[in-house]
Amino acid sequence: MTAAAVEFSDVGVRFPNGTTALSKVDLTIQPGEFVTLLGPSGCGKSTLLRLASGLESATSGAATVSTDRIGYVFQEATLLPWLTVARNVALLAELDGLPQREVSSRVARTLELVGLQDFSQNRPHQLSGGMRMRASLARSLVRDPELFLFDEPFGALDEFTRERLNDDLRALWQRERFTGVFVTHSIAEAIYMGTRVVVMGAHPGRIIREYDVPFGAERDEHTRYSAEFAALSSEISDVLKGAMS
């Protein structure tokens, strides 16, 4: 068996101000999985991502991540406004020290993957919110990440754009075979996107339960309206409510 992509055992994170962001977290993510982290605000979902990316370190327990090739997409696109879309997408590859030639070919390919090839010379402020998020995806995708972290990436978008981006991201994942960790507070999004849903609770941030999602690779809007989907949603909803009361 190959090494896990992410392995947290008995991990705790305590901030200097005394709040316990995460407590006793055990989580193993295998390469190629797409795990969604679901929970209310303050449950440490984002801290878990920061831990996986190395931006935060565990104050207790052991957190191991098998790769340094990490993609990170935030809730906001956070593109550099002075760079064109193409230069924004090139940024991380350049910071990684790739030769200019390799950077250009990767940028071209990545822009095409997210459907922004016609907007490469635009500046971020000229794009719609959905397109900015695509550019933000592309910016991390260009590193060819083994581990791709998403911190509520589509939370600020309208429903329609969000569902489209969900489908596009799923297609991207199937094609590029990265390991995905996706934070959301939408139950439907967590189930639709994930191969596994990790439900978290707050005060302190912890994992409450995990669900393997019973749908295969092929998912579409019919999946969302199936009885199985509804049953799982309502079960997770009950667990979340139970944890909050």
Added chain:
Amino acid sequence: MSRMTARVLLPVAFAAGVVAIWYLISGLLLSPSRRFILPMPHEIVVVAFLDGNNLMDLLRPLAVSAGVALIGLLIAAVIGIVTATLMSQARWVETTLYPYAVALQSVPILAIVPLIAFALGYGFGSRILVVVLIALFPIITNTLFGLQSVSPQMRDLFKITHSSRWTTLRRLEFPAALPAIFTGLRISAGMAVVGAIVADFFFRRGQSGIGLAIDTYRNLLDGEMLYGAIILASALGLVVFWLFGLLSKLAVGAWHQPDRR
């Protein structure tokens, strides 16, 4: 009346009103022997601006003052940007220096004129020092604000790639701070002109600047030239302010729209 015409017409009408009142005071209230206090507008134009020799007498010192302002501004820009960058890189530098930067701004520049004279004499160097002292603070504060305004997530992005401090500064913080730096430069540019003219009054050695010209014409009770000098000095301030606005637009206008924030 559309809004655009209103925006042009109303200020023009106001100026016309001011000139009309000016003529009334100058022509009706002042006796000819006291008219140097407020000469007729057209006489100012004729004497100060249309007479080639007189105009050169004004433009030469104006150029000197502009030069002093520009050199002082450049020095202040270099010192200010470097200082703010150091402050942004090390908290202790900020903690150590920031109170003095604030104190610098509250120093009444006129009060330390004798001190400057002791140190640098009454020549060019002192004039430039006045400009530097007066122009430094806005550059430091605005640059520091700009460098610190980078979003934490953008910083995270650079951390994930293990970028060095220098790379982060060069490719993230500095470009992000450019609009704020230009705001600081623009404010300081206006103050540099003020500083250069004030310094002219006190540090009179070397080529005379427009401030000294103003003082001289005041002593000579030469109203037309005095007003001409004042008008040109004001125009210098306006041009400098406009110039830095233009520079800022050229440098960051493609991506930074102040109204859009």
